[in-house]
Amino acid sequence: MATNCSASGAPSTAHLGKFALVETSEVRELLTPSGLRLLDSLPEYSSKGDIVRIVAGLRSAGHSSALVAAVLTQAKLRSKAAAKFDDFAVRMLFTEAGLEQATRLRVAALHAGRFSRAGITHVADLGCGIGADAMAMAGLGLTVTAVEADEVTAALASYNLAIFENVTVVHARAEEFDLAALAVEGNSNGPHSAARIGIYLDPARRTSGHSNTERLTRPEDYSPSLKFAFGLAERYPAGVKLGPGFDRGLIPIDAEAQWVSVDGSVVELGLWFGTVARPGITRSALVLDDTGTHEMNAPGDSDDVEAGVLGNFLYEPDGSVIRARLIGDLARIMGAHMLSERIAYLTSDILVSTPFARGFRILDEFPLDVKTLTREMRTRGIGTLEVKKRGVDIDPAEFRKKLRLQGPHSATLILTRIGERRTALLAERV
Incomplete structure (x- = not known):
């Protein structure tokens, strides 16, 4: 249909x-x-x-x-x-599950830009959901065939994409859609050829339904399957959107893997193939915040720097940098070192401003002991406490309750290890 x-x-x-x-x-x-x-x-x-x-x-x-x-x-x-679509949200229709998986419009625009720069003129959006990525692609003038297996979601995508003459919505399973027909149509009409057709896939990663769905933890349960998606990527320029926690061991060797962070939260992993991937890049951390768009990239995972003593400042790399395993490159750029091996904290004596890490000024260091910390928080009048942790098996929310906080001041408490020693670092954001 x-x-x-x-x-x-x-x-x-x-x-x-x-x-x-x-x-x-x-x-x-x-x-x-x-x-x-x-x-x-x-x-x-x-x-x-x-x-x-x-x-x-x-x-x-x-x-x-x-x-x-x-x-x-x-x-x-x-x-x-509104958090994903800004002012466009008031003229769109959604399902709960469709909204949950929908690409933020700001990120979708970057997806569309890849296809446009690669000279792609027609994109088959297989598993279009409510139409977020198709909307961005159509907005750049690309012809889009948006394919959606769920009938209700396809209907809502039709509504959301109705303002674009260059979009066709098809109710069908991605695996059953005839991609060869797009190439034949393009060749017969002149402006497109098979080489200028691109594929975008956002496999469903939740159980079927429109609300109260559950996240699928096994990639083999995605719809369409990863085998199908990666098979298409061998024949067409393609992008595949996945969850940020996707198993890195399953990333094809020829893919450009880009982890995207928006306002401090890692929202997706994009795998790019063929002409929509950039030569020489297999790892990328893309950070979008209120100051703009920032990227680190590399031909592969970076080597970590050595661990050293605690400095005046501690840095928590953005989640996209951590997942892309570019912490070592970031440390070298900042002139920082690891606080402890295999723990994603950096430290230095110099304050460095970067969009790729959050900085904290170290105020004091204590043993990771509830009684000691309760006394120290009470002495300082700290009633509001942000608790962060890496490298220790502690629930921050439960730990905060044990401290019986009271007072007018606020601070950050970082629970971690320095070598084999468990420690608590009292800090303030900078």
Whole structure:
């Protein structure tokens, strides 16, 4: 089933009906002009009392319980989606599972840029979800065929992508979609050739369904499978989005592996193949924050630097740097050394500002002992304490409770090892 998106700003009710008629009453009623108008008319709400009043008002106005449930769910998801889609969220439709796996628009734009710079003109987005990456690709003028196996999600992707004339949404399994037809179509029309077709895959990493899904821990359970995804990457320029904790031992040797961090959280691992991968780079740490976009890359894992004594400052490398195993390169750039072997903390006597690590000024060092630390926190009047740990088997939240904190001051406590010695470092962020 293929759906051509129009430039009118909303899909026709005819093609939405093809998806919705066999689905729940909520989806059927939502994907109608009156349902969408009702959704857009909802006031903001922030409490359970607000929701109760809105529900009562909608039901007294004659709206069905199915439609009321559908619009309230969408209003909640739109609010949650603002972190990923900014102002675009208020004009999109979501499922809970689709939003969970959707690429942040800022990151999707970088994905799209790779295909554009490589000269790709037509991208098959296999497993498009709610359409985030397809949206970014279409925005750069690429022709996109967005393929989605789940019927409800495909319907919502059709709505989200309706403003783009250069997108076709297809309800099908990625494994069953005929990629050869895209090459034939391109060759017959002139502007594309098989070599200018790219593949993007975001395999489903949660159990099937639209809400209350569970994360899949075994790569062999992904849909489509990694074997299928990596097989396509042998024939086409391709990008494969995976979770940041993906087993590094399964990364193909010919892939460029890029871990992406947004505002301090590692959000994905992107594997890039063929002309959308950069020559000579197999490891990359990409950091996106409020100051811009920053990258470290290398032809392979970097060697760690030696461990040394605790300096005036401690640095926690960004998660993308840790997962890309570029800590050694970062240490050499900063003029720092490891605090302890195989523990991802760096230290130096000089304060260095870098987007690739968070810095802490060391105020004091104590034995990692609850009684000692309770007394020291009480003496300093520390009532708010951030607890961080590496290299010790401690639950930071439970440890914080044991300290019985009270007082007007705040600080950071870093629980770690220096050599074989367990230690607690009192620090402040810089």
